[in-house]
Amino acid sequence: MPTPNSIRLLVAEDVPQVSQHVRNLLSIQSQVKLLEVLNDGANVVETAKQLRPDVVMVDLLLQGKVKGPQLIEKLRESGLDIPVVVLTVPQHPLARDPARGIDAVLTLPFSGFELVNTLSHVLADRQARTSGSCRVVSVFSPKGGVGKTTIAFNLAVSIAQQGVATALIDGSLQYGDLRALLKVPSDVPSILDLPTDRVLESDIRDVMWRDPAGIDILLAPPRVEMAEMVNVRDVDKTISLLRRLYEAIVIDTPTSLSEITLAFLDASDVVLSVVTYDSTTIHNTLAVAEVFSSIGYAPEKMQYLVNRADSSGGIGHDELARALGRRPDFEVVSDGRLVVQANNEGMPFVVSSPDAAVSRDIRRVAQTLLGRAPVNAPVRL
Numbered sequence: 036m037p038t039p040n041s042i043r044l045l046v047a048e049d050v051p052q053v054s055q056h057v058r059n060l061l062s063i064q065s066q067v068k069l070l071e072v073l074n075d076g077a078n079v080v081e082t083a084k085q086l087r088p089d090v091v092m093v094d095l096l097l098q099g100k101v102k103g104p105q106l107i108e109k110l111r112e113s114g115l116d117i118p119v120v121v122l123t124v125p126q127h128p129l130a131r132d133p134a135r136g137i138d139a140v141l142t143l144p145f146s147g148f149e150l151v152n153t154l155s156h157v158l159a160d161r162q163a164r165t166s167g168s169c170r171v172v173s174v175f176s177p178k179g180g181v182g183k184t185t186i187a188f189n190l191a192v193s194i195a196q197q198g199v200a201t202a203l204i205d206g207s208l209q210y211g212d213l214r215a216l217l218k219v220p221s222d223v224p225s226i227l228d229l230p231t232d233r234v235l236e237s238d239i240r241d242v243m244w245r246d247p248a249g250i251d252i253l254l255a256p257p258r259v260e261m262a263e264m265v266n267v268r269d270v271d272k273t274i275s276l277l278r279r280l281y282e283a284i285v286i287d288t289p290t291s292l293s294e295i296t297l298a299f300l301d302a303s304d305v306v307l308s309v310v311t312y313d314s315t316t317i318h319n320t321l322a323v324a325e326v327f328s329s330i331g332y333a334p335e336k337m338q339y340l341v342n343r344a345d346s347s348g349g350i351g352h353d354e355l356a357r358a359l360g361r362r363p364d365f366e367v368v369s370d371g372r373l374v375v376q377a378n379n380e381g382m383p384f385v386v387s388s389p390d391a392a393v394s395r396d397i398r399r400v401a402q403t404l405l406g407r408a409p410v411n412a413p414v415r416l
Protein backbone atom coordinates (compact mmCIF):
# COMPACT_ATOMS: atom_id res chain seq x y z
CA MET A 36 0.00 0.00 0.00
CA PRO A 37 1.27 3.49 -0.67
CA THR A 38 2.29 5.34 2.42
CA PRO A 39 3.01 9.03 2.79
CA ASN A 40 6.52 9.81 1.48
CA SER A 41 6.38 6.86 -0.81
CA ILE A 42 5.29 8.13 -4.21
CA ARG A 43 8.22 8.35 -6.60
CA LEU A 44 7.34 10.49 -9.60
CA LEU A 45 8.94 10.79 -13.04
CA VAL A 46 7.78 13.71 -15.18
CA ALA A 47 7.94 14.17 -18.97
CA GLU A 48 7.51 17.90 -19.56
CA ASP A 49 9.20 20.24 -22.03
CA VAL A 50 7.61 23.55 -21.06
CA PRO A 51 9.92 25.10 -18.44
CA GLN A 52 7.13 27.09 -16.77
CA VAL A 53 5.05 23.95 -16.27
CA SER A 54 8.01 21.96 -14.92
CA GLN A 55 8.70 24.81 -12.54
CA HIS A 56 5.05 24.89 -11.47
CA VAL A 57 5.14 21.15 -10.67
CA ARG A 58 8.47 21.53 -8.85
CA ASN A 59 7.08 24.40 -6.79
CA LEU A 60 3.96 22.50 -5.84
CA LEU A 61 5.97 19.45 -4.83
CA SER A 62 8.62 21.40 -2.95
CA ILE A 63 6.20 22.22 -0.15
CA GLN A 64 5.08 18.69 0.59
CA SER A 65 6.69 15.40 1.48
CA GLN A 66 4.37 12.74 0.08
CA VAL A 67 5.75 12.81 -3.43
CA LYS A 68 9.39 12.56 -4.36
CA LEU A 69 10.17 14.05 -7.77
CA LEU A 70 12.81 11.79 -9.31
CA GLU A 71 13.46 13.67 -12.51
CA VAL A 72 11.87 15.93 -15.10
CA LEU A 73 12.70 14.85 -18.66
CA ASN A 74 12.12 17.31 -21.46
CA ASP A 75 12.57 14.75 -24.22
CA GLY A 76 9.95 12.02 -24.66
CA ALA A 77 12.52 9.74 -26.30
CA ASN A 78 14.31 9.04 -22.99
CA VAL A 79 11.30 8.43 -20.78
CA VAL A 80 10.73 4.68 -21.15
CA GLU A 81 14.43 3.93 -20.68
CA THR A 82 14.64 6.20 -17.62
CA ALA A 83 11.48 4.66 -16.19
CA LYS A 84 13.08 1.22 -16.56
CA GLN A 85 16.07 2.40 -14.56
CA LEU A 86 14.41 4.53 -11.91
CA ARG A 87 11.24 2.45 -11.46
CA PRO A 88 9.00 5.36 -10.49
CA ASP A 89 5.59 4.68 -8.92
CA VAL A 90 3.87 7.05 -11.34
CA VAL A 91 4.86 8.76 -14.59
CA MET A 92 3.35 12.11 -15.49
CA VAL A 93 3.27 12.99 -19.20
CA ASP A 94 2.34 16.29 -20.80
CA LEU A 95 -0.14 15.51 -23.57
CA LEU A 96 1.33 18.39 -25.59
CA LEU A 97 4.92 17.19 -25.27
CA GLN A 98 6.77 18.09 -28.50
CA GLY A 99 9.85 16.53 -30.10
CA LYS A 100 10.41 13.19 -31.79
CA VAL A 101 8.24 11.30 -29.32
CA LYS A 102 5.17 13.42 -28.67
CA GLY A 103 2.80 13.14 -25.72
CA PRO A 104 0.29 10.63 -27.17
CA GLN A 105 3.10 8.45 -28.59
CA LEU A 106 4.87 8.42 -25.26
CA ILE A 107 1.70 7.33 -23.48
CA GLU A 108 1.38 4.51 -26.00
CA LYS A 109 5.05 3.53 -25.60
CA LEU A 110 4.74 3.42 -21.83
CA ARG A 111 1.67 1.20 -22.12
CA GLU A 112 3.44 -1.14 -24.54
CA SER A 113 6.64 -1.23 -22.47
CA GLY A 114 5.07 -3.66 -20.01
CA LEU A 115 6.44 -1.56 -17.15
CA ASP A 116 2.96 -1.40 -15.67
CA ILE A 117 3.50 2.02 -14.15
CA PRO A 118 0.38 4.18 -13.90
CA VAL A 119 0.43 7.28 -16.10
CA VAL A 120 -1.09 10.63 -15.22
CA VAL A 121 -1.58 12.85 -18.25
CA LEU A 122 -1.27 16.56 -17.94
CA THR A 123 -3.27 18.76 -20.28
CA VAL A 124 -4.78 22.22 -20.72
CA PRO A 125 -8.48 23.14 -20.89
CA GLN A 126 -8.22 23.69 -24.70
CA HIS A 127 -7.24 20.01 -25.11
CA PRO A 128 -9.66 18.12 -22.88
CA LEU A 129 -8.89 14.46 -22.44
CA ALA A 130 -10.83 11.64 -20.81
CA ARG A 131 -9.25 9.14 -18.51
CA ASP A 132 -8.89 5.83 -20.32
CA PRO A 133 -6.85 3.18 -18.50
CA ALA A 134 -7.16 0.77 -21.43
CA ARG A 135 -5.16 3.30 -23.47
CA GLY A 136 -2.69 3.91 -20.67
CA ILE A 137 -4.28 7.10 -19.33
CA ASP A 138 -4.84 6.33 -15.66
CA ALA A 139 -5.75 9.89 -14.67
CA VAL A 140 -5.88 13.35 -16.21
CA LEU A 141 -4.76 16.59 -14.60
CA THR A 142 -5.82 19.83 -16.26
CA LEU A 143 -3.70 22.94 -15.78
CA PRO A 144 -3.82 24.96 -13.65
CA PHE A 145 -4.02 22.57 -10.72
CA SER A 146 -3.20 22.94 -7.06
CA GLY A 147 -0.64 21.01 -5.07
CA PHE A 148 -3.52 19.30 -3.29
CA GLU A 149 -5.01 18.09 -6.57
CA LEU A 150 -1.65 16.96 -7.82
CA VAL A 151 -0.75 14.94 -4.72
CA ASN A 152 -4.27 13.56 -4.42
CA THR A 153 -4.38 12.40 -8.01
CA LEU A 154 -0.99 10.71 -7.75
CA SER A 155 -1.83 8.90 -4.55
CA HIS A 156 -5.25 7.75 -5.75
CA VAL A 157 -3.93 6.45 -9.03
CA LEU A 158 -1.24 4.52 -7.25
CA ALA A 159 -3.49 3.12 -4.54
CA ASP A 160 -6.04 2.10 -7.12
CA ARG A 161 -3.42 0.24 -9.13
CA GLN A 162 -2.04 -1.49 -6.06
CA ALA A 163 -5.49 -2.48 -4.84
CA ARG A 164 -6.18 -4.16 -8.16
CA THR A 165 -2.92 -6.05 -8.34
CA SER A 166 -2.33 -7.18 -4.77
CA GLY A 167 -3.25 -10.82 -4.60
CA SER A 168 -6.50 -12.64 -4.56
CA CYS A 169 -8.16 -11.06 -1.52
CA ARG A 170 -11.29 -9.09 -2.43
CA VAL A 171 -11.69 -5.84 -0.54
CA VAL A 172 -15.13 -4.26 -0.67
CA SER A 173 -16.07 -0.96 0.95
CA VAL A 174 -19.69 -0.22 1.64
CA PHE A 175 -20.09 3.52 1.25
CA SER A 176 -22.69 6.23 0.86
CA PRO A 177 -22.40 10.01 1.15
CA LYS A 178 -25.78 9.94 2.90
CA GLY A 179 -26.36 8.68 6.43
CA GLY A 180 -28.80 5.97 7.44
CA VAL A 181 -29.10 4.27 4.04
CA GLY A 182 -28.13 0.85 5.42
CA LYS A 183 -24.32 0.77 5.07
CA THR A 184 -23.66 -0.96 8.39
CA THR A 185 -26.54 -3.40 7.97
CA ILE A 186 -25.37 -4.35 4.48
CA ALA A 187 -21.67 -4.51 5.36
CA PHE A 188 -22.33 -6.87 8.29
CA ASN A 189 -24.73 -9.17 6.46
CA LEU A 190 -22.62 -9.13 3.31
CA ALA A 191 -19.50 -10.12 5.25
CA VAL A 192 -21.37 -12.99 6.92
CA SER A 193 -22.85 -14.05 3.61
CA ILE A 194 -19.38 -14.10 2.00
CA ALA A 195 -18.08 -16.17 4.94
CA GLN A 196 -20.98 -18.60 4.42
CA GLN A 197 -19.49 -19.33 0.99
CA GLY A 198 -16.46 -20.78 2.76
CA VAL A 199 -14.34 -17.65 2.32
CA ALA A 200 -12.19 -16.40 5.24
CA THR A 201 -13.69 -12.98 5.81
CA ALA A 202 -12.80 -9.93 7.87
CA LEU A 203 -15.08 -7.00 8.50
CA ILE A 204 -13.54 -3.63 9.32
CA ASP A 205 -15.48 -0.96 11.14
CA GLY A 206 -14.23 2.03 9.19
CA SER A 207 -16.79 4.25 10.84
CA LEU A 208 -14.08 5.18 13.30
CA GLN A 209 -15.88 7.85 15.28
CA TYR A 210 -19.10 6.10 16.07
CA GLY A 211 -18.06 2.51 15.67
CA ASP A 212 -21.45 1.37 14.42
CA LEU A 213 -20.52 -2.31 14.54
CA ARG A 214 -19.51 -2.23 18.20
CA ALA A 215 -22.98 -0.92 18.96
CA LEU A 216 -24.75 -3.27 16.56
CA LEU A 217 -23.02 -6.34 17.97
CA LYS A 218 -23.03 -5.08 21.56
CA VAL A 219 -19.31 -5.69 21.91
CA PRO A 220 -17.97 -4.48 25.28
CA SER A 221 -15.91 -1.29 25.16
CA ASP A 222 -12.76 -3.02 26.42
CA VAL A 223 -12.53 -5.27 23.36
CA PRO A 224 -9.54 -4.06 21.31
CA SER A 225 -9.82 -1.95 18.20
CA ILE A 226 -7.70 -0.78 15.28
CA LEU A 227 -6.05 1.57 17.81
CA ASP A 228 -4.56 -1.35 19.69
CA LEU A 229 -2.35 -2.27 16.76
CA PRO A 230 1.28 -1.25 17.21
CA THR A 231 2.16 1.98 15.42
CA ASP A 232 5.40 0.87 13.84
CA ARG A 233 5.83 -2.70 12.72
CA VAL A 234 2.51 -4.52 12.67
CA LEU A 235 2.83 -8.29 12.63
CA GLU A 236 0.25 -10.84 11.62
CA SER A 237 0.03 -12.02 15.22
CA ASP A 238 -0.80 -8.46 16.33
CA ILE A 239 -3.69 -8.43 13.92
CA ARG A 240 -4.99 -11.78 15.12
CA ASP A 241 -4.92 -10.52 18.71
CA VAL A 242 -7.18 -7.55 18.04
CA MET A 243 -9.78 -9.20 15.83
CA TRP A 244 -13.20 -9.83 17.39
CA ARG A 245 -14.44 -13.27 16.44
CA ASP A 246 -18.11 -12.99 15.79
CA PRO A 247 -20.22 -16.12 16.28
CA ALA A 248 -21.57 -15.60 12.75
CA GLY A 249 -18.21 -16.75 11.38
CA ILE A 250 -16.38 -13.51 10.59
CA ASP A 251 -13.52 -11.68 12.28
CA ILE A 252 -14.13 -8.01 12.97
CA LEU A 253 -11.65 -5.20 13.39
CA LEU A 254 -13.55 -2.80 15.57
CA ALA A 255 -13.40 0.98 15.72
CA PRO A 256 -12.14 2.70 18.89
CA PRO A 257 -14.66 2.67 21.73
CA ARG A 258 -14.84 6.47 22.09
CA VAL A 259 -15.57 9.22 19.56
CA GLU A 260 -12.46 11.31 20.24
CA MET A 261 -10.17 8.33 19.79
CA ALA A 262 -10.87 8.22 16.05
CA GLU A 263 -8.37 11.05 15.50
CA MET A 264 -5.59 8.79 16.69
CA VAL A 265 -5.89 6.64 13.57
CA ASN A 266 -4.07 7.97 10.52
CA VAL A 267 -3.96 7.12 6.83
CA ARG A 268 -0.74 5.17 7.24
CA ASP A 269 -2.37 2.94 9.90
CA VAL A 270 -5.25 2.25 7.57
CA ASP A 271 -2.99 1.36 4.64
CA LYS A 272 -0.79 -0.89 6.74
CA THR A 273 -3.69 -2.64 8.38
CA ILE A 274 -5.44 -3.42 5.14
CA SER A 275 -2.34 -4.68 3.43
CA LEU A 276 -1.74 -7.07 6.33
CA LEU A 277 -5.37 -8.18 6.46
CA ARG A 278 -5.17 -8.90 2.74
CA ARG A 279 -2.58 -11.54 3.51
CA LEU A 280 -4.65 -13.16 6.25
CA TYR A 281 -8.13 -13.19 4.71
CA GLU A 282 -9.69 -13.98 1.37
CA ALA A 283 -12.25 -11.22 1.60
CA ILE A 284 -12.49 -7.96 3.52
CA VAL A 285 -15.64 -5.90 3.88
CA ILE A 286 -15.35 -2.34 5.18
CA ASP A 287 -18.18 -0.37 6.76
CA THR A 288 -17.57 3.33 6.22
CA PRO A 289 -18.89 6.59 7.63
CA THR A 290 -20.80 9.13 5.58
CA SER A 291 -18.08 11.77 5.54
CA LEU A 292 -15.53 11.62 2.73
CA SER A 293 -12.57 12.27 5.01
CA GLU A 294 -8.93 11.47 4.36
CA ILE A 295 -9.39 8.27 6.35
CA THR A 296 -12.54 7.25 4.49
CA LEU A 297 -10.68 7.83 1.23
CA ALA A 298 -7.84 5.65 2.47
CA PHE A 299 -10.33 2.82 3.02
CA LEU A 300 -11.90 3.37 -0.39
CA ASP A 301 -8.53 3.66 -2.15
CA ALA A 302 -7.45 0.33 -0.70
CA SER A 303 -10.62 -1.38 -1.91
CA ASP A 304 -11.15 -3.34 -5.09
CA VAL A 305 -14.81 -2.45 -5.11
CA VAL A 306 -16.69 0.49 -3.64
CA LEU A 307 -20.25 -0.61 -3.12
CA SER A 308 -22.14 2.64 -3.16
CA VAL A 309 -25.47 2.29 -1.36
CA VAL A 310 -28.29 4.39 -2.80
CA THR A 311 -31.94 4.63 -1.93
CA TYR A 312 -34.85 6.13 -3.80
CA ASP A 313 -34.33 9.45 -2.14
CA SER A 314 -33.44 12.59 -4.06
CA THR A 315 -30.77 13.88 -1.66
CA THR A 316 -29.09 10.48 -1.52
CA ILE A 317 -29.03 10.35 -5.31
CA HIS A 318 -27.74 13.92 -5.50
CA ASN A 319 -24.91 13.26 -3.04
CA THR A 320 -24.07 9.96 -4.72
CA LEU A 321 -23.62 11.73 -8.05
CA ALA A 322 -21.49 14.41 -6.44
CA VAL A 323 -19.08 11.86 -4.97
CA ALA A 324 -19.11 9.79 -8.17
CA GLU A 325 -17.60 12.82 -9.85
CA VAL A 326 -14.92 13.04 -7.17
CA PHE A 327 -14.14 9.32 -7.55
CA SER A 328 -13.85 9.64 -11.28
CA SER A 329 -11.61 12.70 -11.04
CA ILE A 330 -9.25 11.02 -8.59
CA GLY A 331 -8.89 8.11 -10.96
CA TYR A 332 -11.18 5.32 -9.72
CA ALA A 333 -11.95 2.96 -12.57
CA PRO A 334 -15.68 2.84 -13.40
CA GLU A 335 -15.72 -0.90 -12.67
CA LYS A 336 -14.47 -0.20 -9.13
CA MET A 337 -17.73 1.62 -8.44
CA GLN A 338 -20.80 -0.57 -8.02
CA TYR A 339 -24.23 0.64 -7.05
CA LEU A 340 -26.53 -1.15 -4.64
CA VAL A 341 -30.08 0.11 -4.28
CA ASN A 342 -31.23 -0.58 -0.75
CA ARG A 343 -34.92 -0.79 0.07
CA ALA A 344 -35.31 -1.14 -3.66
CA ASP A 345 -39.03 -1.82 -3.39
CA SER A 346 -39.66 1.53 -1.67
CA SER A 347 -39.24 3.76 -4.67
CA GLY A 348 -40.99 6.79 -3.21
CA GLY A 349 -42.22 7.90 -6.62
CA ILE A 350 -38.82 7.75 -8.34
CA GLY A 351 -38.82 5.22 -11.18
CA HIS A 352 -36.17 2.57 -11.89
CA ASP A 353 -35.31 4.23 -15.18
CA GLU A 354 -35.10 7.62 -13.59
CA LEU A 355 -32.58 6.31 -11.06
CA ALA A 356 -30.58 4.57 -13.80
CA ARG A 357 -30.57 7.77 -15.86
CA ALA A 358 -29.39 9.81 -12.89
CA LEU A 359 -26.58 7.35 -12.13
CA GLY A 360 -25.69 7.07 -15.79
CA ARG A 361 -26.00 3.28 -15.63
CA ARG A 362 -28.21 0.57 -14.20
CA PRO A 363 -27.47 -0.20 -10.57
CA ASP A 364 -25.56 -3.43 -10.05
CA PHE A 365 -27.63 -4.79 -7.16
CA GLU A 366 -30.95 -4.38 -5.43
CA VAL A 367 -31.82 -5.27 -1.85
CA VAL A 368 -35.45 -5.20 -0.80
CA SER A 369 -36.83 -3.58 2.30
CA ASP A 370 -37.89 -5.74 5.22
CA GLY A 371 -38.48 -3.45 8.15
CA ARG A 372 -39.56 -6.13 10.58
CA LEU A 373 -36.81 -8.64 9.96
CA VAL A 374 -33.94 -6.16 9.51
CA VAL A 375 -34.72 -4.00 12.52
CA GLN A 376 -35.26 -7.00 14.77
CA ALA A 377 -32.10 -8.75 13.58
CA ASN A 378 -30.11 -5.54 14.07
CA ASN A 379 -31.53 -5.06 17.55
CA GLU A 380 -30.42 -8.58 18.44
CA GLY A 381 -27.03 -8.09 16.81
CA MET A 382 -27.77 -11.07 14.57
CA PRO A 383 -27.18 -11.19 10.83
CA PHE A 384 -30.53 -11.76 9.11
CA VAL A 385 -28.75 -13.80 6.45
CA VAL A 386 -28.25 -16.38 9.23
CA SER A 387 -31.51 -16.03 11.17
CA SER A 388 -33.75 -15.90 8.07
CA PRO A 389 -31.75 -17.23 5.14
CA ASP A 390 -34.82 -17.64 2.96
CA ALA A 391 -36.16 -14.10 3.34
CA ALA A 392 -36.01 -12.04 0.14
CA VAL A 393 -33.66 -9.53 1.75
CA SER A 394 -31.23 -12.35 2.66
CA ARG A 395 -31.39 -13.80 -0.85
CA ASP A 396 -30.58 -10.35 -2.23
CA ILE A 397 -27.53 -10.00 0.00
CA ARG A 398 -26.42 -13.51 -0.92
CA ARG A 399 -26.59 -12.59 -4.60
CA VAL A 400 -24.33 -9.59 -3.92
CA ALA A 401 -21.87 -11.83 -2.06
CA GLN A 402 -21.83 -14.44 -4.81
CA THR A 403 -21.44 -11.87 -7.57
CA LEU A 404 -18.59 -10.10 -5.79
CA LEU A 405 -16.88 -13.47 -5.40
CA GLY A 406 -17.49 -14.21 -9.06
CA ARG A 407 -19.79 -17.07 -8.11
CA ALA A 408 -23.23 -15.82 -9.14
CA PRO A 409 -25.37 -18.59 -10.58
CA VAL A 410 -25.15 -18.04 -14.31
CA ASN A 411 -28.80 -18.17 -15.20
CA ALA A 412 -30.29 -16.68 -12.07
CA PRO A 413 -32.37 -13.69 -13.09
CA VAL A 414 -30.97 -10.33 -12.06
CA ARG A 415 -33.61 -8.52 -10.10
CA LEU A 416 -33.51 -5.13 -11.77
Ligand SMILES: Nc1ncnc2c1ncn2[C@@H]1O[C@H](COP(=O)(O)OP(=O)(O)OP(=O)(O)O)[C@@H](O)[C@H]1O
Pocket residue numbers: 176178179180181182183184185186207212289290342343367368369370371372374375378393
Ligand atom coordinates in the same frame (compact mmCIF):
# COMPACT_ATOMS: atom_id res chain seq x y z
N1 LIG B 1 -33.19 -3.37 3.51
C1 LIG B 1 -33.66 -2.83 4.64
N2 LIG B 1 -34.94 -3.01 5.04
C2 LIG B 1 -35.39 -2.46 6.16
N3 LIG B 1 -34.68 -1.71 6.99
C3 LIG B 1 -33.41 -1.48 6.67
C4 LIG B 1 -32.82 -2.02 5.50
N4 LIG B 1 -31.51 -1.62 5.45
C5 LIG B 1 -31.31 -0.85 6.55
N5 LIG B 1 -32.43 -0.76 7.29
C6 LIG B 1 -32.62 -0.03 8.53
O1 LIG B 1 -32.19 1.31 8.27
C7 LIG B 1 -31.59 1.85 9.44
C8 LIG B 1 -30.23 2.41 9.09
O2 LIG B 1 -29.38 1.34 8.77
P1 LIG B 1 -27.81 1.38 9.03
O3 LIG B 1 -27.52 1.79 10.42
O4 LIG B 1 -27.29 0.10 8.54
O5 LIG B 1 -27.45 2.57 8.05
P2 LIG B 1 -26.05 3.33 7.89
O6 LIG B 1 -25.99 3.76 6.48
O7 LIG B 1 -24.96 2.47 8.38
O8 LIG B 1 -26.24 4.57 8.85
P3 LIG B 1 -25.09 5.60 9.36
O9 LIG B 1 -24.97 6.61 8.26
O10 LIG B 1 -25.66 6.15 10.61
O11 LIG B 1 -23.84 4.81 9.56
C9 LIG B 1 -31.55 0.76 10.48
O12 LIG B 1 -32.62 0.94 11.37
C10 LIG B 1 -31.74 -0.52 9.67
O13 LIG B 1 -32.37 -1.49 10.43
Ligand SMILES: [Mg+2]
Pocket residue numbers: 183184185207212288
Ligand atom coordinates in the same frame (compact mmCIF):
# COMPACT_ATOMS: atom_id res chain seq x y z
MG1 LIG C 1 -23.44 2.92 9.80
